[in-house]
Amino acid sequence: MTEDAPRNGGQLARVFALLTAAFAAWAAYALATSSMPPLAADRGRIDSAIELNLIVSGVVFLGAHLALVLVLLRRPREARIPRENIRVEMLWTALTAAILVALLVNSEIDARALAGGDEGADAPKPVVVEVVAQQFAWNFRLPGEDGIFGRTDPRLVDQAELNFIGLDKKDPASEDDILLPQGLLILPAGREIKVRLRSLDVIHSFFVASFRVKRDAMPGLQGEFTFTPTTPGSFELACAEHCGLGHYRMRGLIEVVPEAEWAGKVKEATQ
Amino acid sequence: MNPTTLAQRPSAIEHAARIGVVAALSATTMLFASLVSAYLVRRSFADWRPSSALWPFPLLALGLLASLGIEAAARSSGRRRRQGFKALAWASASYVVSALAVIASIALGQGGLGAPYQAFVALLLGVHLVHSLGATSFAVWMLREASGPPSENSLLLARLVTHFLTALLFAIIFLLFVLR
Amino acid sequence: MSGNASSQSFLSRYVFSLDHRVIGLQYLFTAMALALVGGLLALIVRIQIAWPDHDFGLISALLPQGFDEGVMKPEFYAALFTMHGTIMIFFVLSAALIGGFGNYLIPLQVGAKDMAFPRLNALSYWIYAVSSVIMLSSFVVPSGPAASGWTAYPPLSALKGAIPGSNLGQDLWLVAMALFIVSFTLGGLNFLATILALRKPELSMMDLPLFTWSMLFVAILGLLAFPSLTAASVMLLLDRHAGTSFFIPMGLVLSGDPVPGGGGSPILWQHLFWFLGHPEVYILMLPSLGITSDLFTVFTGRRVFGYRSMVIAMALISGMSFLVWGHHMFVSGMSPFLGSAFAVTTTLIAVPSGVKVFNWIATLWNRPLQLTTPMLWALGIFSLFVTGGLSGIWLGQTQIDIQLHDTAFVVGHFHIIMAGAALFGVFAGLHYWFPLFFGRLMSERLGAAHFLLTFVFYYATFFPMHLAGLRGQVRRVYDPYQYEYLKPLQSMNAFITWAAVALALAQILFFINFFWSLKRGAPSGAHPWAAESLEWTEPESLAEGV
Numbered sequence A: 001m002t003e004d005a006p007r008n009g010g011q012l013a014r015v016f017a018l019l020t021a022a023f024a025a026w027a028a029y030a031l032a033t034s035s036m037p038p039l040a041a042d043r044g045r046i047d048s049a050i051e052l053n054l055i056v057s058g059v060v061f062l063g064a065h066l067a068l069v070l071v072l073l074r075r076p077r078e079a080r081i082p083r084e085n086i087r088v089e090m091l092w093t094a095l096t097a098a099i100l101v102a103l104l105v106n107s108e109i110d111a112r113a114l115a116g117g118d119e120g121a122d123a124p125k126p127v128v129v130e131v132v133a134q135q136f137a138w139n140f141r142l143p144g145e146d147g148i149f150g151r152t153d154p155r156l157v158d159q160a161e162l163n164f165i166g167l168d169k170k171d172p173a174s175e176d177d178i179l180l181p182q183g184l185l186i187l188p189a190g191r192e193i194k195v196r197l198r199s200l201d202v203i204h205s206f207f208v209a210s211f212r213v214k215r216d217a218m219p220g221l222q223g224e225f226t227f228t229p230t231t232p233g234s235f236e237l238a239c240a241e242h243c244g245l246g247h248y249r250m251r252g253l254i255e256v257v258p259e260a261e262w263a264g265k266v267k268e269a270t271q
Numbered sequence B: 001m002n003p004t005t006l007a008q009r010p011s012a013i014e015h016a017a018r019i020g021v022v023a024a025l026s027a028t029t030m031l032f033a034s035l036v037s038a039y040l041v042r043r044s045f046a047d048w049r050p051s052s053a054l055w056p057f058p059l060l061a062l063g064l065l066a067s068l069g070i071e072a073a074a075r076s077s078g079r080r081r082r083q084g085f086k087a088l089a090w091a092s093a094s095y096v097v098s099a100l101a102v103i104a105s106i107a108l109g110q111g112g113l114g115a116p117y118q119a120f121v122a123l124l125l126g127v128h129l130v131h132s133l134g135a136t137s138f139a140v141w142m143l144r145e146a147s148g149p150p151s152e153n154s155l156l157l158a159r160l161v162t163h164f165l166t167a168l169l170f171a172i173i174f175l176l177f178v179l180r
Numbered sequence C: 001m002s003g004n005a006s007s008q009s010f011l012s013r014y015v016f017s018l019d020h021r022v023i024g025l026q027y028l029f030t031a032m033a034l035a036l037v038g039g040l041l042a043l044i045v046r047i048q049i050a051w052p053d054h055d056f057g058l059i060s061a062l063l064p065q066g067f068d069e070g071v072m073k074p075e076f077y078a079a080l081f082t083m084h085g086t087i088m089i090f091f092v093l094s095a096a097l098i099g100g101f102g103n104y105l106i107p108l109q110v111g112a113k114d115m116a117f118p119r120l121n122a123l124s125y126w127i128y129a130v131s132s133v134i135m136l137s138s139f140v141v142p143s144g145p146a147a148s149g150w151t152a153y154p155p156l157s158a159l160k161g162a163i164p165g166s167n168l169g170q171d172l173w174l175v176a177m178a179l180f181i182v183s184f185t186l187g188g189l190n191f192l193a194t195i196l197a198l199r200k201p202e203l204s205m206m207d208l209p210l211f212t213w214s215m216l217f218v219a220i221l222g223l224l225a226f227p228s229l230t231a232a233s234v235m236l237l238l239d240r241h242a243g244t245s246f247f248i249p250m251g252l253v254l255s256g257d258p259v260p261g262g263g264g265s266p267i268l269w270q271h272l273f274w275f276l277g278h279p280e281v282y283i284l285m286l287p288s289l290g291i292t293s294d295l296f297t298v299f300t301g302r303r304v305f306g307y308r309s310m311v312i313a314m315a316l317i318s319g320m321s322f323l324v325w326g327h328h329m330f331v332s333g334m335s336p337f338l339g340s341a342f343a344v345t346t347t348l349i350a351v352p353s354g355v356k357v358f359n360w361i362a363t364l365w366n367r368p369l370q371l372t373t374p375m376l377w378a379l380g381i382f383s384l385f386v387t388g389g390l391s392g393i394w395l396g397q398t399q400i401d402i403q404l405h406d407t408a409f410v411v412g413h414f415h416i417i418m419a420g421a422a423l424f425g426v427f428a429g430l431h432y433w434f435p436l437f438f439g440r441l442m443s444e445r446l447g448a449a450h451f452l453l454t455f456v457f458y459y460a461t462f463f464p465m466h467l468a469g470l471r472g473q474v475r476r477v478y479d480p481y482q483y484e485y486l487k488p489l490q491s492m493n494a495f496i497t498w499a500a501v502a503l504a505l506a507q508i509l510f511f512i513n514f515f516w517s518l519k520r521g522a523p524s525g526a527h528p529w530a531a532e533s534l535e536w537t538e539p540e541s542l543a544e545g546v
């Protein structure tokens, strides 16, 4: 058995090496030419980070698979056994750590930039939107002129009356609240959007692939995050967290319009 | 298992038993660490209302009695040893019954387990009670395993398990009724 | 052991046996049977993703409650991926690698006659068997099996009205999981005691095969990480039946009706679950890493390069695996500080993993390899570990995770690194130890063909998922093409499904090889490989040809 087992350099090794090389080349090519939905918000940092990682991991991936191919194809004669070499081991440990720390620093810088909105005093105030997820629909609300959202109470939810979020109509602040039709959000291009996100029932997740935005809607908590849509157009909002049998059809639409047309479009949609 | 191997290397088997018990106690510790961290998180919420209606000190006394019983048994022989084991068995059985009574009174009382504080009292005591049952059965099995007087190793392990459970009970009662 | 043909001795010898070798094989065969179930579920899921309106015909006749005139119900789809994940992770891969190989080999490799506690060992197998039956029995429950995903996030898993699977099916899931953990804990303490206390006195820890080392770390991980899911399961059961609200927040409205009670925190479940969940990933990885290193030792004819640092790397990976669980929750709204901390630990766990890869290359370099079937699988693990490890580094960076979390990218990633490396480890081990188990050799030709096909179709199935994820395909969706932007991905999804079908068909070669070799394989002799670990060199450990 031990004697006639196939060895590197033999036919089996060549087939395996060919398949490995073919896979590695295909994988590298497919990833390098892969695409993401066209970017339509101010979050290009995520795209750059993916590109950077693609290059770094591409080099390691191809290097490791090249090593595998070479190991399979070479026919070493009774080779000398390399001695254990602690310095070599230290070297590649340090190298790995250095690359990873660089990626981490980059990630940390990006995370901070993506989390904080424009804090400058002269920047225009963000547009605040309340997003309330439920099985299996998205509810959107704008605070209106006063900038204050009216009170809501889960006991006031009445689906027949189309009061999905339980808005308290007796609260004066709720009078000018704008409730958009379920599943449709209209946003002005170029303005910073501050989303207040919550859920009525189970965990959902607010995911707009073109905006590079994803955040879980946790029941019982309110999440807050910002982004700035840059390109007018319509973009699909997906639920990214399994939320029940209708998870797959929990789709929303986000219409981004030039800022000048925004108020008009919102009015049109709510009539 | 082949009895001759046992005979050949008794020290290895005893060593293995000690490792096994310590491993089981580590897993139990992690279980309670998870429950306690949940408790500590929950108690920082605004609607946390600890109630003083519950009186857990008899439970503590029973836990102490169990520990004292096995210590007395370990340090003596003959009749006094049997008395020690008896005290251990009675204390453990009474503990299980009393803890069950506490949990039942919470569950049947007003609000039941809906109030978070009551829910955690029932949860922590309930899980401890299940472990006490297991541990007492283990201690009894350990001591009866060998025909004749229990070995030093069995006694050591039975003591370790009993004291661990008592200490755990003290920690739980401290968290639930002193720290709140 | 004298041959006795009476049925009672058959029962005591092969069914209710206390012999670690029989128990190991019981685990292996049970896991093999469950793998067929888990694999079938995966195929049905894949067909649904590729062709959502597909008429399932025969399959729908087998499982009528899941289909409506041949078309799958969305709630059944959720039950399928839930059960696929649970069965494969715990009941197949953990059981085969740890229950199977661990039980059979640990005593042999440390030179002990048996496990430290044989009765506990048998008990551990039977609890596993019972928990498998409970898990499978949920398929005949009218409301269907659990359908909240293998992660069982509440409130979805806590509220009976949230999805049909959250009725009796979820209870069965929780009970089966709790029993599985009990079984795993009993096994773990047995492993620890055997390795540490029953090792031959003249055998130092630093002489142990890396497989045994991996079992030591796996046992520690299991003992310390699994209890948090026990705690969470008990709390979720109480929420479901005793009126507590550990995980149910205040003021929920489910399909228009207020949910009573509340005040709890669903994120608490996620912390408890992933405190188990992430170490579980390494519980699946470590045995394969150990087997790979040992096979490289055997089939290159030199001890694996940097043995000591391999042990240290495993220890570091195990220790750090307790500190990374939060990376599953980057987009849950956790505090940015906490997010950064978890990103640091997650990325740095790649350092010891990198050390392993480099040491492997150094082991293989400039050596005449013997490309036996087990060696082929070990080389396959090398490739998977690199590929899946690199995509893991992507996901460990918070800003990239925002885009890729809960997409097909993650599905591709963990199937390559966790499921793939573990599955290849099972095959590597089965081919390598088959002569020890059964006194015969498996066919090398069939083995090589099976390996090459599996290698190709495994990547063909799971690599394109990265591309689908980059294009924004969310996971766990019954019909992705409800979204306009995912419609162009249908052909890619169909490709993946065809690859998965081919992958499944390739496994037929394995079963033919396995069962044919069991009866007709060439006798292996005592020492089929030039291996020096104790399971081969100690004569009494040779099986008597079952």
Ligand SMILES: [Cu+2]
Pocket (backbone or CB within 6 Å): A133, A134, A136, A203, A204, A205, A239, A240, A241, A242, A243, A247, A250
């Ligand atoms: Cu949803």
